[in-house]
Amino acid sequence: MAQQVADRRDVDFVLHEQLNVEQLSKHERFADFNKKTIDMVVSEARNLAIKELLTCQKEADEQGCTFKNGTVTVPEVFHKAYALFREGEWIAMCDDPDWGGQGMPSAVALAANNYFNGANFPFMLHNILTHGAGKLVECFGTDKQKELFLENMYTGIWGGSMLLTEPEAGSDVGALTTKAVKNDDGTYTISGNKIFISSGENDLVENIIHPVLARIEGAPDGTAGISLFLVPKIWINDDGSSGEFNDVVCTGIEEKMGIHGSPTCSMALGGKGQCRGTLLGKENKGMSAMFVMMNEARLHVGMQGFSCASASYLNALNYARTRIQGKHLLSSAKDAPMVPIIQHPDIRRTLLTMKSYSEGMRSILFYIGLLEDRVKISEDDAERTRYQALIDVLIPVAKGYITDRAFEMCSHGIQVFGGYGFTKEYPQEQLLRDCRITQIYEGTNGIQAMDLLARKLSLHNGQSFKNLLDEIRKTIDTAKEISCINNFALILDKAVVKLEEVAHNLGETVRSENIMMAFANAQPFLDVTGDIVMAWMLLWRAVVATQKLEQKPKKKDLEFYDGQLKSTQFFIHTVLPVSNGKMEAMLFNDTAVVDISEAAFGSK
């Protein structure tokens, strides 16, 4: 049976050979997670993903969700999958075992998530939302709130959502108008309307706990006046028993391009004036609570996009190995046999593009997971700050850059199948449709680019971004000493120098009166930063591969390591020159984007 969803050899390579995740088990917190346990976790996740989630991917897409009289029915097949997912205790993989979590390292959980999301990412949205809402309770809840809600959420008895977006407050969260009025008993009466709420309503769970962003009467305008509330669909009494329906109603679901298994709900709170919530965290500190969750959420969206690309690549590879069409370009004989299309240069180019991006993305995401684990166990403040800053700088890359590239890879994955790729006979078109949302939600990729430019580049006076470049240079220095990859290292080195120049210029511009120009370059800056982080990860992989090749591995491993070198070679020789061109353009600093008048964009 061909590899599906994610190449296990490559998953193992990143976990064990590139990142040495099992080193974490030296620390008490992760003592249970030696190599054997990690492998077992990944194998179990993979089994569940391939046997249960992948098999209902298409059916759920076709069936979609239905809305009737305020209730939402998810695809029938999700019920069995959800029961198994809960049973396997996969919802809170990294969280506190005292609350029903598994206490796993993030890097390992990401490997499991690679399989889960690649197999059925619309299904996974339910679990991710539940986990995210639970995490808010864990981080900001009172002891009572935790006691009432947390374990039931982490074990999936109850679901969760996140009520943030409003019709007139999308990217501009500060414009939200949902209102909270304090009651005598300390609860708040909530009223307002929210849209685009994933899992806002569904029939997988008996109760749904909604974190809701709202403005307390009299609070300041903008983001400074936003508070976070916990609003259960069914009120939970102080003794843990279920109370009455809490006047939070789904008024409809969106018809969408993809993620049909995930209901995107419009929610009305307090239509009858009877919606109550409890404050989660402090008054007017809702946005900072959101920010705490943001890294995790955005990393996860990167994982969703990447997982679509990873699955699309394996499908394309398997197809190209078996689809017979045309003769080999070097066979001139009239009776030369037809060959599998993997032998045609244009298909090989497409596959190698998909391979190198898939591999680089996997490394970036798992690496960020490892950094998160290190933050958790580090006992040195400076070290922990440094890890955290690396995460902060890399998050826009993980979300914005990766999902942009993932969408392109899914499109390549259609193209390898030719006409079949456009049909629903193969999963390729669904992967593309599902993947497209990842560029939009959890902060559009334009927002990610602005985050990198305006917040992350100047974080700790620019030191955090410099630290990232230092990390990259460490790998370059190691690679310089290895003759067969020394050339790759030199090319990347030059690109890093140029990126530094670009970053410096942008950093100056963003603080100048030309701020519009800086933001006009935000997206290309994210693009080239991502390219260079990608090249770094691939060079790192090449370092490991050359070390392993010296140990004369068996044939299968030899081919795998050679494939690592080829991905790196391809990316550095054919993608980095293009990144270089993008940086040249940024240094040129063309002003058309800012200068063009609104009328000149076109007739009204």
Next chain:
Amino acid sequence: MAQQVADRRDVDFVLHEQLNVEQLSKHERFADFNKKTIDMVVSEARNLAIKELLTCQKEADEQGCTFKNGTVTVPEVFHKAYALFREGEWIAMCDDPDWGGQGMPSAVALAANNYFNGANFPFMLHNILTHGAGKLVECFGTDKQKELFLENMYTGIWGGSMLLTEPEAGSDVGALTTKAVKNDDGTYTISGNKIFISSGENDLVENIIHPVLARIEGAPDGTAGISLFLVPKIWINDDGSSGEFNDVVCTGIEEKMGIHGSPTCSMALGGKGQCRGTLLGKENKGMSAMFVMMNEARLHVGMQGFSCASASYLNALNYARTRIQGKHLLSSAKDAPMVPIIQHPDIRRTLLTMKSYSEGMRSILFYIGLLEDRVKISEDDAERTRYQALIDVLIPVAKGYITDRAFEMCSHGIQVFGGYGFTKEYPQEQLLRDCRITQIYEGTNGIQAMDLLARKLSLHNGQSFKNLLDEIRKTIDTAKEISCINNFALILDKAVVKLEEVAHNLGETVRSENIMMAFANAQPFLDVTGDIVMAWMLLWRAVVATQKLEQKPKKKDLEFYDGQLKSTQFFIHTVLPVSNGKMEAMLFNDTAVVDISEAAFGSK
């Protein structure tokens, strides 16, 4: 009312100011098509497109086609649209009036098609297939065949299709196995199975005339043994009366990502041994007949893709002008008003990207149309050959490059809408889904890239490609004399020199033992050739715009011309440096794509 589907000002600019299409009316053939008539044709097409085709775009997508017992039902709303389309005599716009055509210049028909395809391209597929099949009859049919079929096809009483692809013969047409056996009466008995047949069966018309590629018993293998046949769904007797059902049966339709209004049929010919056809053209010359039609078909696919992008741009522009979200970046005041998102730099960058590509694509396509018209009326053999060669070189750009970029533009068009872009509330997601097929059918874009590299680059010993560069240089020379765009001209000039170097290297490589390497670079070569053709068209527009600006136009025109300069400036300053990087990568000639072993692509 905002502009929809295509910006009329820009359509007029290309037709009248850039290309001076009305000059064609000096020739007898196009004498009727003075400026007034051209404008009337475009206005009528636009009205029909916006009032009748656009209004049923979404409904047709939702309803799709249904298959039952061999019959195919197209969306109900298409019946009225089809009646109006036929009534307007839009099917054979450029064809011989003696057979029901309108005798229009291609450039004008393309403008009409820009509106039709942008409004509802799945609907248009029916008409395009009918026209293409009719054109085959016109070009290769006997007088009798023309008499029996042509007028009924060009006027849409009957439909047409094209039965080419088979399950094992997709990109490799020469592998097809559909068989033809000659009967005593001169007809052929046809048997075989075809797939991916657009409009192979539908309820819009009473008869469907299928051109079918098949191999006559005993004919050579490969493309050299393929003949073309005319196979009507209902047999047409010599006196023009309808005969019996001709044993050509639709066995099913594909479920697809998009173009839901267009049935993609599997067809069984001669399941009961009773399918007859007449030879169209000469025995074993089916492929050359196909090649004659190919330019027109591929140009049309480019138009389909571009039209999606053009519509997506206008939708995004209109949305960005009215969607209020966030404050202006330069307003620091707490109570600064929220602004339309067109004022945000990232949105402006996206819109200017979409604008410059839309405009450049429109110019490329209309220009090729004009060349076709010149071929038709030219009385000088050398001149005609030169025009035809320019068309031949540009067709892979029109089909491959344009549809690749169009898909990207449609994706940008979703992004501008944020979460709304992913919903079916707006047409953006459908435009992307529909657009995706254009990269695949009528020769995948990989095939287009190989066509440019292996056929077009060496056409007339490379003279045709050189002629293209000469044309580009004429515009550059003109632009060099205009001070405010002289700088753009110099940058493009350098890029053309580099393209020449790249083309020279590839031309050498493709004839060497490194042929695999040349083909591995086919796609990037198409990319950069397309970029430079795009930059040429934009520079040409800038030349016209500067000339017009000297004439002190009114405010609205002034803004339009300034918008032209901004598109050119943006493309040349920010896209050409990236093309330059792509060319650097090609000159580096990395071999990983060719060298990597099949096993190294990943585990089985």
